[in-house]
Amino acid sequence: MLSFASAFFFGLKPIKLYFFGRRSPLLQSVTTFLLFFLLLICARPAFAGDAQDYLQELIEASRQNELSQQRYWHLLLHYRPALLGGVVSEADPAGFFLAPDGKTNPQAELEATLAAFFSEELVATSKQPAQCAFIARYHWLKTELGIDPTRLPEQQCGRFDAWYAALNPQSMTLIFPSAYMNNPSSMFGHTLLRIDQKDQTEQTEILDYTVNYAANVTTDNGVLFAVLGITGGFKGNFSTIPYYLQVRKYSDMENRDIWEYRLNLTEEQIRRMLMHAWELGNTAFTYYFFKQNCSYQLLPLLEVADPDLHLTDSFWFWTIPADTVRLIASVPGLVGEITYRPARGTQIRQKRDHLSSEERRLLTEIDRNTSAAIESEPFNTLPIDRQAFLLDIAYDYTRYQTAKEETGPEAIKKKQRLLLARRSGLRVQSPAVRFEPTTVPPEQGHETARVGLGLGWREGEPFEEIAIRPAYQDLLDDETGYTPGAQIELMNARLRHYNHQDKTVLHSLSFANIISLFPLDPLFKKPSWKVSVGLETLTGSPCRNCRYFALNAGTGSALEAHLLRRELIYFFIEVDGNYGGFFDPNYRAGIGGTIGVLADLASRWKAHLFATYLSYPLGDRSHDLKMSLQQRVTLQKDLALRVELNRRQEFDRRDFLNEALVTVHFYF
Structure with a gap:
């Protein structure tokens, strides 16, 4: 409803003012301004009242349509079911919610959002009007409620538009x-x-x-x-x-x-x-x-x-x-x-695969002594295109070396200048190389969670085993879609039931077991390493089937060979610490090592042979020796069969404890 002033301003004819008997333009302008000012003052309550009425209409419509319970509203506010009923948002409340209880109350947040849309007040962390700060909410509510732009004008959001x-x-x-x-x-x-x-x-x-x-x-x-x-x-x-x-x-x-x-x-x-x-x-x-x-x-x-x-x-x-x-x-x-x-390192490796053995030797020499190598007779007798190819690979490698720094060491910058100067004199293109994926896309690999059902035998006693691993991959799993030579296991639990004893025990619980095998390479020099933490079981004296806390870490090296298909031969130097009530005095700590080989025997068949020796001079003095042969055959992408033969000697026992286990693994 228009106020009296607005009706006067819009509905009546202008008043003619005369000054000393004549119409005064100055007085007419002043009068018009005063009337317009009076209009703003008097009309504002009416417009505010209309906005409040329209806000209530929108709120009532949102309640009738149960918009606060609709999936899209919950998506915009990141609501998830709460443990004790209702919902709670995963977003932090500061700057994101307009209602005090908006984190847990979708209806209150919706109503506060609608109210904020009528204001030009700057809100949220970004300090914008609500229509712009929460632009997705605005456009969804505008569509769902059919908001009338004449009653709730749409604000210009210049920052978002830009x-x-x-x-x-x-x-x-x-x-x-x-x-x-x-x-x-x-x-x-x-x-x-x-x-x-x-x-x-x-x-x-x-x-x-x-x-x-x-x-x-x-x-x-x-x-x-x-x-x-x-x-x-x-x-x-x-x-x-x-x-x-x-x-x-x-x-x-x-x-x-x-x-x-x-x-x-x-x-x-x-x-x-x-x-x-x-x-x-x-x-x-x-x-x-x-x-x-x-x-x-x-x-x-x-x-x-x-x-x-x-x-x-x-x-x-x-x-x-x-x-x-x-x-x-x-x-x-x-x-x-x-x-x-492909990563820069992958590109360099695949380019290097196109080199002959002599060219590979020259590439190593260029890295060691650039000026001497590129002036040597073996390099200069190569065809021009092969020289260019070698220089390009060598320069790529210097960029790989300095990737983590804005500017590399002076020695590498000098090497780059030598390579570029020599390369500029060879006016030929390097041979084109098509880069092939080192593995298939990750979605084609097996699922990351795994459960295993096994039957085993230990020193004449049969047992059943169930193993549950939420994530992710061990060295013997199929590497299709995964990083080769990498093991990441989290919360891997193994339960066993021994038939003669009629006893079910927690055989092991690995909180984390991580191994990174990085093959030796003349250019890419990275150590292999491992770390593990969890609960393990002592299988013999002085306490049979007793659990203890174990922490192990090691560093070493690996060598890649292709005697059959692909083999990784590796070793680690390790430190190991154990804690348990049966140790005297409650702990032992020592050093040792592991040597092993991983071999791809066929496309679906892989074997892992390793031996670990650990000597504990601190705490409960003793030593452990473990040898294991494990094999895995992939039956389907998410189904595998595994066979293990283990021998272990603990606490200076002269005899070995022997164990065999056959397990079917299901990935999900």
């Missing part, structure tokens, strides 16, 4: 950098989303932006980093980062191959996803290495793009990046083209 225009999205690509063993948060791989701009080519797509979720790390201490990451001591944030920086980090610095999965999303789905990504700049999430990690937090973005996707429902206890890739790839029609981007 951001979206800069992204210029045409499609989205899921990015999977493979596992990186030297970082606990990346041991299982990583995922992020690339925003593919319009009119980009294969050569320029590296300039695209990415949507990435990562922990905000607050410590450089490795042990504290692991503890805080596991227990939720870090906050995680979303960010948009140029793809070339991600490639530099993962491919060049960490030497991780990258798989790219083009997603078949419509233009509207992409816009919904990016509007929600914009909103997520207002909040943070508690980061857990094994659950709410980089891969988990990307799934709600995909669900916002397409609410028919139910991705997060599959991950209740842990989230492994390869499992999220496998799930996304399994959705009919969601994934289009799959592209392999």
Whole structure:
């Protein structure tokens, strides 16, 4: 309803004012201004009252339609079922919720959001009007409630429009950098989303932006980093980062191959996803290495793009990046083209595979003494194109060496100048090399969780065994889709029932058992290493079937051979510590080593032979010797048969304890 002043202003004819008998333009202008000012003062309560009435209409409509209970609203607010009923949001409350109890009350948050849409007050961490700070909420509620723009005007969101225009999205690509063993948060791989701009080519797509979720790390201490990451001591944030920086980090610095999965999303789905990504700049999430990690937090973005996707429902206890890739790839029609981007180290190795033995020797010499090698007779007698190829590989290797630094050491910079100067004089192109994946895409590998059912025999006594391993891979598992020579086992539990004793015992519980075998290489010099922590069982005297806490770590080396198909021969020098009540005095600590060989006997058949000797001069003085032959045959992708023959000598016993075990493994 218009106020009296507005009716006067809009409905009556202008009053003619005269000054000394004549119409005064000055007085007429002043009068018009005063009338307009009076209109603003008097009309404001009427307009405010209309806004309040319309807000109540919208709230009532949202209640009738139960919008706060709809899946899409829960997706936008990241609500999950709470343990004691109701829901709770995984997002941190600061800057993301407009209602005081919005983290647990979807209806209150919806009503507070609607109220905020009528205001130009700057809200949230990004300090924007609510319509712009929470633009995905606004557009969804506008559609669901049929908001009248004449009663609730749509505000201009210049910051969002500029951001979206800069992204210029045409499609989205899921990015999977493979596992990186030297970082606990990346041991299982990583995922992020690339925003593919319009009119980009294969050569320029590296300039695209990415949507990435990562922990905000607050410590450089490795042990504290692991503890805080596991227990939720870090906050995680979303960010948009140029793809070339991600490639530099993962491919060049960490030497991780990258798989790219083009997603078949419509233009509207992409816009919904990016509007929600914009909103997520207002909040943070508690980061857990094994659950709410980089891969988990990307799934709600995909669900916002397409609410028919139910991705997060599959991950209740842990989230492994390869499992999220496998799930996304399994959705009919969601994934289009799959592209392999080799790491810089992979490119160098595959180029080196095209060298003769003499050329490989020369490459090593160029690395050791560049100036002498490129002036030597063996190098200069090579065909020009082969010289160019060697120089290109050598230069690539210097870039690999300096990838973690803005500028490398002076010695490497000098080497680069020598290589470039010599290469510039050879006006030929190097032979083209087609890079082949070192393994198949991760979604084609076996599932990461495993359960085993086994029958065994120990010193004349039969037993049954059930083994449960939530994650991830051991040295004997099929490496298809996984990093070769890498073992990461978490919470691997083995229960046994001994028939003669009619007794069920926990044979072992491995909290973590990690091994990285890196073959010796003239160019890529990395040590092999291992670490394990868990509960183990003493199988003989002085305490049969007694459990103790064990911590082991070692470093060593590995050698790759091809006598049959592929073999890894390795050794470790180890330190080992045990704690248990039956030790005298309660512990023992010592040093020893392991030597072993992993052999691919056939495409589905693999064997592992190893021996470990440990001597404990501290605490309960003793020694252990263990020898084992294990074989695995893959029956199907997620089904394998394993046979083990073990011999163990403990606590200076002269006789060996012998054991045989046959296990069927199911991966899920």
